[in-house]
Amino acid sequence: MDQTGPVPTDATLRPVGPYAVLVEVGGPREALALVQHLQAHGPRATDLVPAARTVLVDGLDGPGARRSLEDAVAAWTPPRDADMVSSDVPVVTVPVVYDGPDLETVAELWDTDLDGVVGRHAGTPFTSAFCGFAPGFAYLTGLPEHLAVPRLATPRERVPAGSVALAGPWCGVYPTASPGGWQLIGRTDLTLFDPTADPPALLAPGTRVRFEPA
Amino acid sequence: MTGSGGPVDGTWEVQEADGVVLVQDAGRPGHAHLGVPRSGWLDPAAARAALRLVGDPDDAALLEVALGGLALRATDDRWVALTGTARDVRVDGRAAAYGRAVRVPAGAVLSLGPPRAGVRSWLAIGGGVTVPPVLGSRSTDTLSGLGPARLRTGDLLPLGEPAAPGVEEPPYVVGGAARAGGAGHGAPVELRVDPGPRLDRLALEAWARLTTTVWTAAAGDRVGVRLDGPALEHAETSELASEGLVLGAVQVPPDGRPLVFLADHPTTGGYPVAAVVRAADLGGCAQLRPGDPVRFVAGR
Known part of the structure; x- marks a missing residue:
């Protein structure tokens, strides 16, 4: 193939040094879909890392692999349906005690009461879009944009493990105790990250997630 | 690959660790999508040179020693090799070679002085460090806390079976580039x-x-x-x-x-x-x- 091969219209490729490429896509669902496409049709890579609007393809082994990636991305069609997550993906149910210190703040932001927060949160089907921040910390997408909440102005020095939290349009569960600036609405006893499990992250990218009052 | 460690053939005792001493290997790439850092030795060329000097495979684990010094008491005979930034290497107080395989007999104390320049050295011990792997790697990940804790005085260091027991002197010589610490001479x-x-x-x-x-x-x-x-x-x-x-x-x-x-x-x-x-x-x-x-x- 020559250098004027098919130009992708839905994804932009940005080189990241000799062995990696950052592919820009429309959003988290497109990123997940592109990861699935590249797992089946892309060149061999060490890591495929989805994020909010990108997929990082790391550990390509040379210019040939880069051209294969360009071709694979050009041959990809982003999912048109907003709800493209296939229904054969299992759902992880996360039991939550809704007693977080920021529950009232979130109720105010959502213009509802405590039960209203619980109802909306437990009534939302979430999907793990990507992991970051800490091993097993999943960015869960599913909340409508108008329920986005700001981060804390001053992050907490210590957020307990199992804390269920919101920031921006995302929901997340802290796998281990750490500093954190997300709004805490509850807690779960589930183990989010276990290096001896397969997969080690309970909420690996693509996993569907439901919260239910414990 | 989980829970239990690799084969334990010997155990050396950490007599003194006043530097930051971590177990490192090639790390755990391939888990970035789960938020798991790659970790692993900071200088693959220097670390692999040390492993080759003692006859260990490239995926074995060794010690990454930052600043400070280290003293280990040997409980069996093994080859060791130090690369990275230069330090005094002594076996029972006698000066030994840096950047070459050194035989440490059972009962002897291997000691490393602080670096004269630079920060980190890599100490390979024949048979490799065999702490239990986590997600396929024995590396300490200082960001997420995966892998073994940093070595402390009194710790026991599990070691595997040396690959080539009985070899008088491994036929490995480390290249100059892998030895040179790089920094510390004023040039950027x-x-x-x-x-x-x-x-x-x-x-x-x-x-x-x-x-x-x-x-x-x-x-x-x-x-x-x-x-x-x-x-x-x-x-x-x-x-x-x-x-x-x-x-x-x-x-x-x-x-x-x-x-x-x-x-x-x-x-x-x-x-x-x-x-x-x-x-x-x-x-x-x-x-x-x-x-x-x-x-x-x-x-x-």
């Missing part, structure tokens, strides 16, 4: 860079400024090295969504001071990556002390 550590994926979010002159300035190492650890110098200005200040980070990424936070990410880097980040350091040059970053000069050289 040179890091070849390629443009990064978000260079276009910085001001037009940022690339020229990045590659012509002599930067000064500020704080540094296994996660990354922060550099002092003229601020690199951002042209685009709208928020950038978090995206995957690579080893060697040169990230520019809002304050304009670049940060070079090393093995324990977070898997995602939200500040623009202006450049990427060639992996082969990152070993030099392992030897930087605060105040050391650093230059970025445009790749090719």
Whole structure:
């Protein structure tokens, strides 16, 4: 193939040094879909890392692999349906005690009461879009944009493990105790990250997630 | 690959560890999508040279010794080898060779002095360090806490069966480049860079400024090295969504001071990556002390 091969219209490729490429896509669902496409049709890579609007393809082994990636991305069609997550993906149910210190703040932001927060949160089907921040910390997408909440102005020095939290349009569960600036609405006893499990992250990218009052 | 460790053939005792001594191997790449950093030795060339000197395979684990000193009491006969920045190597008080295989007899004490320059050395012990692997690696990840704790005085170090027992002197000689610590002689550590994926979010002159300035190492650890110098200005200040980070990424936070990410880097980040350091040059970053000069050289 020559250098004027098919130009992708839905994804932009940005080189990241000799062995990696950052592919820009429309959003988290497109990123997940592109990861699935590249797992089946892309060149061999060490890591495929989805994020909010990108997929990082790391550990390509040379210019040939880069051209294969360009071709694979050009041959990809982003999912048109907003709800493209296939229904054969299992759902992880996360039991939550809704007693977080920021529950009232979130109720105010959502213009509802405590039960209203619980109802909306437990009534939302979430999907793990990507992991970051800490091993097993999943960015869960599913909340409508108008329920986005700001981060804390001053992050907490210590957020307990199992804390269920919101920031921006995302929901997340802290796998281990750490500093954190997300709004805490509850807690779960589930183990989010276990290096001896397969997969080690309970909420690996693509996993569907439901919260239910414990 | 879980829970239980590798074969334990011997156990050496940590008599004294006043440096930061960590177990490292090639790390755990392939788990970045789960938020797990790659970790692993900071200078693959130097670490692998040490392993080869004692006859260990390239995926064995060894000790990464930062600053300070270390004393180990041997409980059986093994070859050891030290690479990276130079230190005094002694066996029961007698000077031994740096950058070569050294036989340590049972009952002897192997001691390493503090480095004269640079920061880190790699100590391979025949048979390899066989602490239990986590996600396929024995490396200590200082960012997420995966892997074994740093070595403390009194710890017992499990070691595997040496690959080539009975060999008088392994036929390995380490090359000069792998031995040289790099830093500490006044000349800047040179890091070849390629443009990064978000260079276009910085001001037009940022690339020229990045590659012509002599930067000064500020704080540094296994996660990354922060550099002092003229601020690199951002042209685009709208928020950038978090995206995957690579080893060697040169990230520019809002304050304009670049940060070079090393093995324990977070898997995602939200500040623009202006450049990427060639992996082969990152070993030099392992030897930087605060105040050391650093230059970025445009790749090719």
